[in-house]
Each structure stands twice: as C-alpha cells, then as structure tokens.
Amino acid sequence: MIRTWLAAGALALSAYPAGAERDAARVYIFGNSLVNHLSEQSAQTSVPYWLGQMAQAGGRGLALDGEWGFLRDFADSLPPVPNWSFPAVQGAWSSGDFGSADFDAVIVTPANFIQYQLPDVPYDGDNPSGESPFGATLRLFDWVHEAEPGARLFVYEGWSEIGSVTGGFPPSPEAARRYQDHNAGDYHLWYTDLIDRLNTARPDRSVTLIPVASALADLLGEGGLLQDMPAEALYTDADGHGTPTLYLLAAMAVWPHLYETPPPEGFTPPATLHPLLAEHYAEIAAALWQATPAPAPERAEAAPDTPETAAEPLPERQPVALPPPGLRPEGVPALGMGLNGLADWSTQHPFLNLMKTARPWVGHADGQWGAVSTEALRAGGHLSEDGWPLSLPEGVTALEAVLLTDQPEEAEFLRGDYVLTYSGKGDLSLTGRARRIRPEPGRITFSYDPGEGLVGVKLTATDAADPIRDIAIVRQEMLPLHEAGALFNPLWLERVQDFRSVRFMDWMMTNGSPIQTWADRPRLTDATWTEWGVPPEVMIRLANQIGADPWFTMPHMADDDYIRRFAGMVAEGLDPRLKAYVEYSNEVWNRIFPQSVWANDQATALWGTSETGWAQFYAMRAAQVMDLWSEAFEDESRLIRVVATHTGWPGLEETILQAPLAYLKLGHLPADSFDAYAVTGYFGYEMGGEDMAQRMNAWLDRSEEAATAKGEAQGLRRVALREFVKDTRFDAAIAPVTLALQEGSLRQLVEEVFPYHADAADKAGLRLVMYEGGTHVTAHGAQVDDERLTDFFTAFNYSPEMAKLYELLLAGWTASGGTLFNAFVDVAPASKWGSWGRCGISTTPTRAGTC
Known part of the structure; x- marks a missing residue:
C-alpha cells in the first residue's frame, strides 16, 4: 500500500542507490487488454505506448515486444509469438530464438477474473491436467529462465473486473470506492500469494510483483491524490477496459520496475487526458516511486546438493498430545458428517440388505458383459417401475446385478455366510466371489470372503406371470434384525451415531440429479438405491434413530409440488427434538456440476445474458425453496434454511444474498429467506x-x-x-x-x-x-x-x-x-x-x- 506515503508529497526520489538505474530496457510482455487494449479510436490505450512516450521524454531506450492471450495458453504455446507494435516503440525480437533478443525484463499478466480462488487451485471448467494459475506461471517462467537466464521476471497486477464488484457500469461513487478497496485488498492479496509461491518454488531466482491495481487504488481511493477522478474518466466498461488516462497511470506504475528510477520529470501528460493527471504528475510519480521496493539482489545459480546440504536434518517429529478417545474438548463445535454415496464398490455398507447398494441390472449378450444397459432395459419394458426384471430381451443370455465389488481384504466384518431371499419364479444364480452356494426355492445361502472381484446376482430366466423380485441379501447373523424390520447395519451405526448432523448430499445423488417431480423420487421398494438415491423415509428414519439433525439438499430441477411434499414428510416424520437443515442443491456456483449449467441457462432465459445471472438464479430459486419449507413447518425453530457460497470467491456472497434480479421476482431480498450461511x-x-x-x-x-x-x-x-x-x-x-x-x-x-x-x-x-x-x-x-x-x-x-x-x-x-x-x-x-x-x-x- 502506498497511501501512507502520499502525505510526504514529492519526497527525494532516491529509493535506489545512485547508479542503480537503467538507461534502457528490452521487454517482453505476455499480456492482455489491461496492458494493451486494441482500440480503433486511439493507440493510447496501451501501457507500452506510454512507456515509449516517457522513454523519449526521459532520454532512455525502450525495445518491446508482446502478445495477447491467457496465462494457460501462454504456458501451453511456447515459444512465444509476438504480435504487438506501437508508434515510436522499437521491437526487440526480429529473428532467431527468444534468447537472441537479449530481453532484460519479462512481464506476465494473469487474467483479472480468476481471483475468486487461490492461485494454486486448478482452473474451473475444462481442465483435465488440473492446471492452476500458479502452475501455469511457474511453467512459463521456467521456460523463460531457460531461454534467457538474465531476464528479470515480473507479474503485472492488472485491475480487477468492475462489474463483479460494483454490480454494473458505470459504478456509483460508493461502488467505485468499494471497487478500489477491493483492488487494494483481497485482489492484491491474491497476487502477493502468487508471488510468494513462485519464489518459494524457485528459490534460485526472484519474481517481482508490479502492483499496478493496488498502487492505483491508493491514488484513486478515498484520501488519494486522484480521489476526485470519476470512474468514467478511467474505465469504459464493466470488464475494466480503460481510457488513455488509466493506461498512462499503469505505465507510470510499471516504469520504476523497468528502469529502477522514477517516472521522468521531463514528461508532461497531454491535455487530452484528465486534468488531474497533469496537475499532480510529479506527486504521482513520487508516490509510485516510493511504493517500488528495491530490486532483489541477483541470486547466484543454486548450488547442487552436496552431502552437507543434503544431510541437513528435517524437523523432528514430536509426540502429539490428543484428548482421550470419547472426550469432547471444550470449545469444539457441533460436528456433522457428509455420508458417502452409495455404490457397489463402496466400503460404507450402511444397510442390512446389501441389495440396496447393488449396481442396477444390465444384460449380457454375444459374450459381451453389460451389452444392454439399464436404461435400454427400462426403455424396452424389461424392468418394472421398481427396477426388478420382468423379461430378458431377445438375444440377451442373462441379466445381472453386482455388489461387494473389490472390498478390502481387511474388511473382516464382511467375511462369513449370507442369505439371499426372493419372491417369484425363475433361474437365479450367484457368480464371482460367492462360494459354497446352496440354492433352495426362494432362498440361496452362500459364503463370501472380501477381496478383488465382486458378487454377481445372475438371472437367466424369469416367469412373466410371477417374475423374480424383492431380492434381499443379508449377512446370516443379521437376518433376525432384517426380519424384524431393521434397516441399518449396526456396525455402521456405531460410526455415525455420535454426529450432531448428517448431510445427505451424496445419498440424494444431488449433483446432476434428474428428479423433477414427486413421482421421480426414490422409493422404499426400489430394487437398489444406487440409481436414484435413498428414499426420504430412510433418511428421516436414520436421523431419528441416531438423534442427528438431517441436512437435505433439494434437487435443482424439482418442482414446487416435490418441495412441498418432501418438506411435509420431514415436518411430520422427523423427531420434534431435531432440526432439519435444508439447502437448495449443492454448489450451484461450481461450473463443473450440471446444476450450475442448468441455472445459467434458466437465468439467461429469464433475464438475458448476465455475468452474474447463474448466481442470481440460484439465489432466487433457493429462496423460493426455503419459503416452501417454511410453509410446511409450523414451528420454524425446527428448520434451518441454508444458503451456500464459494469459499474462495470473496464477493460472490453479496451477489447471492442481494441479487437484484432475484429481488424483483421474489419481492424481498434472497437473504431474508435463510437462517444459515455455509462455506467449506x-x-x-x-x-x-x-x-x-x-x-x-x-x-x-x-x-x-x-x-x-x-x-x-x-x-x-x-x-x-x-x-x-x-x-x-x-x-x-x-x-x-x-x-x-x-x-x-x-x-x-x-x-x-x-x-x-x-x-x-x-x-x-x-x-x-x-x-x-x-x-x-x-x-x-x-x-x-x-x-x-x-x-x-x-x-x-x-x-x-x-x-x-x-x-x-x-x-x-x-x-x-x-x-x-x-x-x-x-x-x-x-x-x-x-x-x-x-x-x-x-x-x-x-x-x-x-x-
């Protein structure tokens, strides 16, 4: 921050030792429109243009090349391909490889809309390699260092998007101040974090931040020299593209890093720029110079590890003092737990009846396992509404459902004898790891040892009038519990019975849920609960049995009738001593999930294209869902209505909680419909x-x-x-x-x-x-x-x-x-x-x- 230094006015411009300044600079910029905004109206919306003007006025040399693009593309498209040119600015690289241009400074510019999550977090969207801004920058600088070891390495801190902070353009004076505070605060911290990580990862060289956004924020924010300069004099749109005035200010912030001297005294801003710039040029130059740290001393090449350096001791592992098992330390919050999703390969095993966690039926044909999918069987009328086989399609030799897939050998509680029971007539057998199989009418007993492989329930024929159905597979010693109506595995209950809350996001198969109506819901009679999720009755029963507050996540496409019926079932069936947490879907902000894409499509249909539309739609529909739940609960103290935000995206919560477009639909702020604010x-x-x-x-x-x-x-x-x-x-x-x-x-x-x-x-x-x-x-x-x-x-x-x-x-x-x-x-x-x-x-x- 430089605000505290501005009161000194035109301090002596001697931050660097005498003689440290540079007479010329040879620069390559991996940039974007915050460095060089191509405009048909003017060449002046460019930092290199103004660097050239100041270099001429100050009698210094400048040779510069650069290119537009995104950080990931820069790192993936090496060697670079320069495509910039500017009046009165000479290029540095005409032929040969990158190193032949003798660049002494390389500047990398991250995009200004990725700061909602930490720099080492992978980019959202299509990102199979898990690349992060930090990783891309590191790869890029590694290449530069190899090609031109003598080049100084800089990261250009372009200013953030305006619309995402202010909600529109042009911003009100209050919103403009909030925007500058953002540039000087959390946005700047993202860049300092990036620099710290880069220098930690490569201690043999130094990467320096050019703090353009934060330095200008101190000039333009409250109390700054340019606080009276309106936003329209600097910016032209909500994305942050700027006027010539803004790009000259940015060039003045870059100059001290390239030349290690203040912006030149002999330069006069032209009258076409905002008058405050010419009026305060000397003070601005002094402030930006004072805000520029002395360059880090050149680091020697890192010496290879010697036996002495390699033998430096690691920190010693110390005994860890933990509270005794079962003792809850003072001050520990209420602890909840998300329940893992159901699958035939899961090691959770929450139910006595293992068939409820089996994979849905598929058909085998022509020697191909699973040649006919569950969806095709259902579409062909070969499965009942509950998912039980009614017939085998022509050419299909068997239908099969599998369970107990690849269970770890140490899962001793799974080892033993099992009983499979069923109704109906047909040819049913067991495959895979089932051993000592003893079939009887309506019943098959078998033994199982955990390990690689699976147990298959194979059907080769079924009676059309009395098809095989209602299959249950229970460990023999647990059979009395099952026959008495128990649902849950007592060994698993021991693991969850002490939680204060259980979140059912995975049990409800929330991410990408296809459920739209009450008829789509999972049912107690479903053959397996791995296809549509766990029935609401089962989740309520678990919450009541272990005395934990349930946390439900409503399907994103569910209609109002579904919401009312689900809420009514919970209000009626949940132990009145418990509270119900309810959340609309899961991470609707997260573009990797189908619910986020759907929300964006709905927002576009309602309001047209908008940068914040998907978040505002989430706010609107979430509030509507909460209001429906409130109607179902006479005692609202039993209900906790949850809104969630992206933990690493500061400011998104304001869009969600305030959501002006949602407000117009709801008639009230979305925030009014919630009780709790959830993060990770x-x-x-x-x-x-x-x-x-x-x-x-x-x-x-x-x-x-x-x-x-x-x-x-x-x-x-x-x-x-x-x-x-x-x-x-x-x-x-x-x-x-x-x-x-x-x-x-x-x-x-x-x-x-x-x-x-x-x-x-x-x-x-x-x-x-x-x-x-x-x-x-x-x-x-x-x-x-x-x-x-x-x-x-x-x-x-x-x-x-x-x-x-x-x-x-x-x-x-x-x-x-x-x-x-x-x-x-x-x-x-x-x-x-x-x-x-x-x-x-x-x-x-x-x-x-x-x-």
Missing part, C-alpha cells in the same frame, strides 16, 4: 500438485534415508532392515509437511478465510455453518499416479499430526464464530484420489481429529 473448510490442497512435487520428493527421499540409517544403527540387516524401513519410511517427512500446512493453507483458512465469511454472515444476520471441510491433502494432476506419494498422504491423513491439525482447524472455526462443522465423509477407503473417509471401512480406526 478444506486445507492442504497445495501439497499434492506438481508445484510441490520437488519438495515433497526431497522430504520423502530424506525420510527414507533416515529410516534406513536408523535401522542400520540398530544392527538390522536384510529382511529385518527392509521391514523396518517399510514401517518407518515416512516418519521423518511427517513433521515438515505438518509445519508447511500449519504455516500455509491451514493458517490462511483460520486467519483470513473464516473471519471474512464470519463477517459476511454476521452482516447478513445469518449463522455461519460448514457444509464440507477437512483435509484436502491428496495428489492431483500428474502426481495422482505417484504411488509413494499416495502411500505417504494416506499415512499422513490418519496420523496424530493430522488430528492435531484438525484441532487447530476446529479452534479457528469456533474462534471465527462458526457453528456446525461438517466433515467429508463418513466411510471411504483411501486411494490415489484422496483420503476422504473418517475411516476406511466401517470397523477401522477413525481419523482422530473428527472424533
């Missing part, structure tokens, strides 16, 4: 990407070396040493990763993100809750296939140190005013895709931090 609380994403790969590999290498040395010191040899290293190879890497998380994403979460959203919730009069949260320490991108990294992350995610990190997370959440904390999820095996489960199977030890 994930940490650790940064550990698993390509950007951290070098550091993670170094920690793991040194940890394995330490384990080997420790085993050898104990006199172990051969097999004994190998087993010792296998058991302890990650021990020494636990501490540095823990410290990195404490000082990294976890700290940012509890010190910046949570307080921000707590303040937003408080201003809206809503309680702060979490809809998902916890560890996000998992590999992504190319690192997903690194088996050693997966093994380490699995060990780390269930370590005492992770439990301690959860304590810090929960403490920070509570300190910020957070209430219900929902972790994600109850039971799921660890894999290369993540360690999401509180436990891996329904009888394994839990992640201590969520107990």
